[in-house]
Amino acid sequence: MSGNAGAKIKSFFGEFTSHWNTPAPGKYVPYKEYLWDFLAVGGDYSLKRVLNYISFSQWCFLVIFYYEVPVLTFSVVSVLFLIQGKFWALVNMIVCDNLGFLPKKTERLIYTLYLTFAVLGVLFLVLDFSAIIPLPASVNNYVTSLPGMTLRTMFKLIAAHWINVGWGGARSIFIRKRWLPKLGRYKLFAYFNVIPCMVFVMLICWLPLYNNPLTERIWQLFLLFQLYGMYTYTDSAVNISSTISPNPHERMLVRAYPEKLSHLLNSIMVDSMLPILAAALTGDITNINTYRYIIPIMMMFCTVVMFAGLGNIKERIPQPPVEKKKYIPFWxxxxxIFKNKYIWVNALSALIDALGNGSLGIKDIILIYTWRERGLIMVIVKNLVAMMGNPGAFLSPWIRKRFQYRTLIIFKRLVLAGQSLGYIIACSLFADNYFMSGLVMLISLCVGDMLNSAISLAEGDMGVRLKDYQMYLSGERLENYQGTITDWFISPFTSIISLIIPILFYRIGFTSDYDILFADDIRSKCMVVSIAFDLLGHLLCCIPYILFWDYTDEKHRQVIAVLEERERRANEGATQEEIYAVTYEDLEGAKAPEAE
Amino acid sequence: MARQTSLPKPDVGGTMSRTGRVVFIIFLIIVLSASVSFSFNSLSRKTYEFEYTEDYNGTGRSGYVFDGFNGNASITEIHIAHPVEKRNGEWVETEGDVIAVSKFTVNSDEYLKYIYIGPTVEYIEDQAFVYCRALRAFYVDENNPSYCSINGVLYNKDMTEIISYPICHCTQVVIDDVRADGEVKNIGRENVESFSAQGVYVKGDEAKSTLFTSFRNYIKSNYSGDFDYLNEFSEFSELMDNNVYAPYIGTYYLVTENTGSSITVERFWTCDEKYEVPEGVTKVANKAFYKCDRLVSITLPSTVKSIGDMAFFKCGSTSLVNLPDGLETIGNDAFSYCENMKYAMFIPASVTHIGHHCFYKCSEDMLFYMGSKDASAVDLGGKWQPRNDNSFKPKNEPVWGSLRADCDKFNSEKYAQDEAQAAKDAAENPQSQDETQTVGGMNKKALTALIACFIPCFGFIGLQIIRNVFKDDFLMTRRGKEKLAKRKEENERIHQAYINGEFDVPETPAQDETPAEEPEKEETAHSREQDGENEGGESE
Known part of the structure; x- marks a missing residue:
């Protein structure tokens, strides 16, 4: 028995050592690359979590506690760029889907467009167009009635946006074209963005912008955050890791071992070390010194870990020129996309779900404002909450097999509604008892997370299945179209719905001073208002699935059967018409005589 | 319920009809424009919001309630007496009286400096004026039946409750603060205003001084309304001698250039560092001193019975507040985030309730001398004592049954120790404390740590970039460069073909192609190793 076990261990290590530098037969990734992958993905994931602390949003403690940007200003900024954003998304879709390699004429056109806007942006930034352009007083009055805005601020915001899209877009084409053949599609921006990104993080944290008036501070911060966003370099290693091998089994192995283990780095470095260091050295995670010293050091450390592995892992998917994918004209x-009703069911559900947009982050509410635990206890509680999802995650294949997606998604929404109800109970019944209020919220959070973790994985699985269905319908997966087209139609409505909660917060007294959330009554009111909308959103979200969702596992099986038949016909040299004419009925019809 | 339907027929190659495209574009334009317009309209806030009420909170009083103010840089003072509206670009008062101000009406404003409260305002709800960062003073009409202001601070009429203390309360100029080697300390945020003049200054005889006259006229023309406060320039010579002059409450001029025949001055302002709550006040309202981070010393009178929630929240400069005997309750978060509070505090035996997080984020070294004999005599809120975020309990246990004298003794000893330590440090290091510990306002040690981390990390990252990105440019062998060039050519050829619509371009059999396209095919380790090498040193 022991000899058998010993032999097994020996063979395991033998396999490990013999394929340390060269992959095993049928595989593509040597075991040494597993180690690099562990470092690269671990560093990348941790870096992403560190950089999550710096964003131009109401979730960033730096922006809300230090720079004191009003809550509604974020909404103003997002509405300001709503239409422009759609246009730039379209241009970006053309550039990214073609990996920067465009027909000469198109390339010239896009370069001209980008550079023109970059120049315009610089001009608007340098000159004060609010004084140059003779706009009527009514426009000025209207703009100043928006929180944190003046005409000058608005022009500067537009300038910052144009510089970002113009310079960033042109730079993106240039870098992709020049370096993509050598570095692959995911690695290149990490090398080119790392240093400017670090510079902008330092500028955001160190420049004394706080001393400027609000209307100046807003555009200056926006400019810095836009440039910082342009140079973000996260996700490179994660993306390479998910395409590290063409062999699905090997990809699964990489995902299960080095990738999963690398998350430990994040748990130790970011989720644990950062709050503890902040508590010990700067006193608080909301303290400016945390952002001036600890965040940059952590960022640098994660980058070093990521770069240690990044150069040694590689994507192994066929590159687009080799891919020769079917060209799909825009219309x-x-x-x-219009033909795929399931995308629209999901989009409709997401639209209803936007009712909860703008509500407060529940973990922050419990730990930062209710219990005020920002150091060691915060680390313990956060890790505990994170662990709650693990059993469900392990059970997900079993659960997915036994239940249809529609059942799962409705269950998930009901659980989330229950979770929201728990928060409301905590805030209304224990408004005067901060400890009980936090405890009930924490229990609701844990129970909800525990029940929903499996379903979240099932949702990811459904995303892939929907793309299969799209491929069945259109002959292509239309991955970029899915996001862009649905966003064009949904975002105008979401942006309106998302205003409800921040506007209500304003009425309650929660504007740009987040410290007000320390007051029990105000925090409870804000929570009840936002969670009530969230609850309503979760309940209404079920309706589209109940009424319209009929994409069953059986249907997906049929889709796959058709796709396989198409592949078979393609390999046999059939014409494009013959390939795409096949339907599931044809396959069934063909099977029936065979059975007879 | 959705019924099980069969799989729809695929529509590969299907496209949108011309009508469909037009409808698509028009719909999109309408929806986006409507969304932007609706969103902006929802977001735009009225500068002043008033609401008429017939019976205000069952008091039987009718009139306007001031319930919203969204200021901007152009509004530095407001008059709460009558509803206002904009006519021809000017704010004008209209008919009717304002009788009340709602909760959070003036909230988190950055520009307001003065608030005038008219004679008809009888009700100011709790926390009506919160966190106005530039607020210097409240002025209450002397005929107001419910409220009054003393030296710019808002009280109720009978002076038993202090309602709100302006964050930038200015009643005096602390000249000493601005003299130290010409360095300006404790100045408020305000656009610096410059004045330059040519002329002659005759010391001691201002009448003959043309520089003096120019300066005086400048002040008069700019601040005619506030001229009463000017102290007639009696200290103009001090301006010339010491580079500072303070003709206006809370305001001073600094001479930035003095050539003998011309001066350039710049205007700054400062706020009070000390405040003494007058005798007779029994209650400090909720958020009365909220975020008054310039106040170093606050003195409470012996008459105070209760301190409201967040009354002294984030008074970051305040080091000590003496709680008077007779005080009964201290609200939640009353002193939280007063990070400078590091000495001992005596909590009198009369205190029966201490709110939760009362001293949260004060210095963890803070010691509490409790007048009560034991904890059963006081209703202690959760986490009322400061503690480090990484520890589970406070550093110091409260000392029960102690006397105020014990606390005073401890404080005087600790203060003496601190002074001695500071003197010792100063003797050991002749440079000033600030200079040794900070570089341009940054903590020197932390900065050194930051730089020490950055240098090797940047070095490593730089090497990685050179190794992976620029290797072929100046670090690659000739053979490697040739192979890479070949591969690029091939890529370009296939890509051009792809753009031209030739989807089935045959690939040139090349040594450097990876085996990635045939995952099922078993390959020898050797062949792949060779491929890896042939990639022009991409990954290794």
């Missing part, structure tokens, strides 16, 4: 793509 065909739009048509294809």
């Amino acid at each position: 065909d793509g739009v048509h294809g």
